[in-house]
Amino acid sequence: MDIAISIQELTKVYRSPWGGKGLKALDSLSLDIRRGETIAIIGPNGSGKTTTLKILLGLIFPTSGGASILGTSISTSMAREKVGYLPEEPYFYDCFNAEELLDYYGRLFGLSRSVRLKRMEELLTLVGLAERRRTPLREYSKGMRQRAGLAQALVNDPEILILDEPTSGLDPEGAYQMRRLIRELRERGKTILLCSHFLAQVEDLCDRVAILDQGRLKACGSLKELIGESRRIQVVAAGGKDDIIPELRRLAKSVEEREGKIVAETDEEDNLMQIIDLLRARQGRLLEVLRPRPSLEQLFIQVVSEAGE
Amino acid sequence: MNLLLVIYIVSAVLVLAALVIARKQIARGLLHGIPSVYRIAGMTFAETRRRRILQVIILLAALMLVGMLGITWLNPGESAKALVSGGLDLVFLLGILVSIFICAFLIPSDIDKRTIYSVLSKPVHRWEFVVGKYFGALAVVGLLVGIMLLVQMIVLVATQKHPIGLVFQAGLVAYFGIAVFTAAVMVVSTIASSLTTVIAGFTLWLVGSIQAMSHSVIAHIEGGFSKTVLGVVSAIIPHLDKYDFRVEAAEQLAIPLVLVQRGLVYGIGYVAVCLIIASLLFRERQV
Numbered sequence: 001m002d003i004a005i006s007i008q009e010l011t012k013v014y015r016s017p018w019g020g021k022g023l024k025a026l027d028s029l030s031l032d033i034r035r036g037e038t039i040a041i042i043g044p045n046g047s048g049k050t051t052t053l054k055i056l057l058g059l060i061f062p063t064s065g066g067a068s069i070l071g072t073s074i075s076t077s078m079a080r081e082k083v084g085y086l087p088e089e090p091y092f093y094d095c096f097n098a099e100e101l102l103d104y105y106g107r108l109f110g111l112s113r114s115v116r117l118k119r120m121e122e123l124l125t126l127v128g129l130a131e132r133r134r135t136p137l138r139e140y141s142k143g144m145r146q147r148a149g150l151a152q153a154l155v156n157d158p159e160i161l162i163l164d165e166p167t168s169g170l171d172p173e174g175a176y177q178m179r180r181l182i183r184e185l186r187e188r189g190k191t192i193l194l195c196s197h198f199l200a201q202v203e204d205l206c207d208r209v210a211i212l213d214q215g216r217l218k219a220c221g222s223l224k225e226l227i228g229e230s231r232r233i234q235v236v237a238a239g240g241k242d243d244i245i246p247e248l249r250r251l252a253k254s255v256e257e258r259e260g261k262i263v264a265e266t267d268e269e270d271n272l273m274q275i276i277d278l279l280r281a282r283q284g285r286l287l288e289v290l291r292p293r294p295s296l297e298q299l300f301i302q303v304v305s306e307a308g309e
Numbered sequence: 310m311n312l313l314l315v316i317y318i319v320s321a322v323l324v325l326a327a328l329v330i331a332r333k334q335i336a337r338g339l340l341h342g343i344p345s346v347y348r349i350a351g352m353t354f355a356e357t358r359r360r361r362i363l364q365v366i367i368l369l370a371a372l373m374l375v376g377m378l379g380i381t382w383l384n385p386g387e388s389a390k391a392l393v394s395g396g397l398d399l400v401f402l403l404g405i406l407v408s409i410f411i412c413a414f415l416i417p418s419d420i421d422k423r424t425i426y427s428v429l430s431k432p433v434h435r436w437e438f439v440v441g442k443y444f445g446a447l448a449v450v451g452l453l454v455g456i457m458l459l460v461q462m463i464v465l466v467a468t469q470k471h472p473i474g475l476v477f478q479a480g481l482v483a484y485f486g487i488a489v490f491t492a493a494v495m496v497v498s499t500i501a502s503s504l505t506t507v508i509a510g511f512t513l514w515l516v517g518s519i520q521a522m523s524h525s526v527i528a529h530i531e532g533g534f535s536k537t538v539l540g541v542v543s544a545i546i547p548h549l550d551k552y553d554f555r556v557e558a559a560e561q562l563a564i565p566l567v568l569v570q571r572g573l574v575y576g577i578g579y580v581a582v583c584l585i586i587a588s589l590l591f592r593e594r595q596v
């Protein structure tokens with residue numbers, strides 16, 4: 001398998017300048033990120049997500065262990081040639097406007113003027129800042145800074161994108177756009193590593209999820225592997241003649257009455273049609289049919305609370 | 310033997326050895342590094358130039374020079390000399406001041422505000438960043454010194470019919486001195502906060518001035534521990550007196566070329582050592 005980022009036994013201890021035991025932010029984290037996949041690192045506040053990303057980008061150094069990006073060790077700056085990074089709460093030289101920012105950052109990658117101009121147009125339109133391109137960044141709102149941050153992360157047309165909480169600070173529309181953008185980039189074959197607290201978004205976007213807690217990897221895999229596929233089918237109905245419930249009990253695994261609605265659950269798809277037929281025969285109204293499955297959120301809470309015990 | 314000389318020779322040998330040992334990396338590094346340094350410097354220049362505080366200082370400098378003109382206007386006679394020497398004083402002082410503040414706000418505030426994340430996460434070496442910041446700072450200080458010199462020369466020509474060739478030369482050499490000083494402050498700024506950098510900058514300048522004034526005293530101290538300490542201090546701090554030709558410019562005496570050359574050699578060596586140390590320190594810095 002083609003590996004984009006390989007993290008081996010990464011440990012990070014933050015030491016205070018006055019000595020002391022220090023704080024172990026990462027504890028032998030090993031993780032391989034495949035080329036072309038979208039993977040999310042999730043975990044409670046302070047679990048070491050940002051620390052991991054900062055180590056990958058050479059902003060801080062691991063206490064032990066190492067990592068490589070596209071086969072190049074992260075200890076050389078060349079490893080970052082094909083990487084785009086959106087920092088957590090990005091902050092840029094605020095006297096520049098979006099155009100100048102992209103131009104300067106494009107230069108750092110050694111892009112020629114014509115490429116820079118072309119990218120600038122594309123990216124400003126992409127992130128929706130085309131109309132505010134001449135506004136100094138200090139006058140930007142938080143969400144606009146986030147957008148500018150994404151644009152600068154894409155300036156070198158990177159193969160690998162590292163995004164630290166890409167949707168934090170964005171309005172619902174902006175968050176939706178960001179998700180759409182990430183999906184689009186993923187379809188273009190980019191490898192995407194992101195951190196997020198929005199689990200619904202992670203479920204929706206990512207091929208794999210890694211759960212980090214207190215610097216340790218607690219679980220890693222696709223949603224299917226982590227949560228499993230549910231066979232449960234729920235039928236929600238209302239009304240119907242009096243004997244509808246005992247009749248349903250014969251067909252379904254469980255039947256409950258909640259707030260005037262009947263919720264019948266079964267594991268077998270064959271049963272579904274029989275239940276529906278029964279409803280029709282007893283003049284009940286079918287409201288919805290669902291396939292509930294445990295959410296990533298439930299798994300998250302479970303994994304993290306297990307660790308706490 | 311002269312301790313100062315030993316220290317200089319040792320550092321020269323160290324620099325040479327480093328160059329020889331790492332020649333392949335250096336060749337490869339320079340190929341990537343020179344354009345990269347240039348880009349960082351350009352970005353630094355563009356960014357610093359727009360800081361409002363700098364514009365205020367430039368305005369103040371121009372006003373002070375015009376004010377000086379007013380004073381000399383009131384005391385004719387020695388006014389041309391006073392204007393030259395006082396003006397160069399001002400240029401140098403403000404140059405040093407601005408260089409301290411720029412250094413304090415370049416790397417430390419980049420780290421503080423986390424603007425550095427989006428720069429160092431690009432394929433930029435740590436040393437390229439440091440050297441780029443240094444030359445960016447020099448460009449800003451150069452702009453400032455240039456403007457002040459220009460104002461001074463215009464005032465001189467307009468009011469005194471005083472020849473300005475020497476003033477220009479003395480100003481240029483003073484700028485070189487400021488560049489040497491800036492390199493020293495840069496070293497501190499790679500590991501310290503803004504405030505510490507400012508304090509260290511002023512200390513460096515103060516100690517340098519005292520040392521320059523007490524040259525003859527130090528020369529007369531006999532051996533022993535205090536002499537060693539003074540020798541080390543003297544080797545560490547930048548010798549700014551080497552770049553002071555105010556008297557020559559004011560009195561219309563030729564500036565001795567050999568002194569300028571000596572200052573250049575010393576300065577280039579000093580800056581090189583400072584930038585190497587700053588890069589090594591910054592390489593270990595977690596941001």
Ligand SMILES: Nc1ncnc2c1ncn2[C@@H]1O[C@H](COP(=O)(O)OP(=O)(O)OP(=O)(O)O)[C@@H](O)[C@H]1O
Nearest residue numbers: 014015023025043044045046047048049050051052
């Ligand atoms: N520069 C630093 N110095 C000392 N400790 C730090 C530093 N940066 C982070 N830490 C500590 O390391 C741990 C992990 O922090 P990190 O920023 O990686 O968390 P995170 O998972 O990104 O959290 P969040 O979800 O809040 O962004 C925390 O306990 C934090 O206090």
Ligand SMILES: [Mg+2]
Nearest residue numbers: 049050051088
């Ligand atoms: Mg974080």
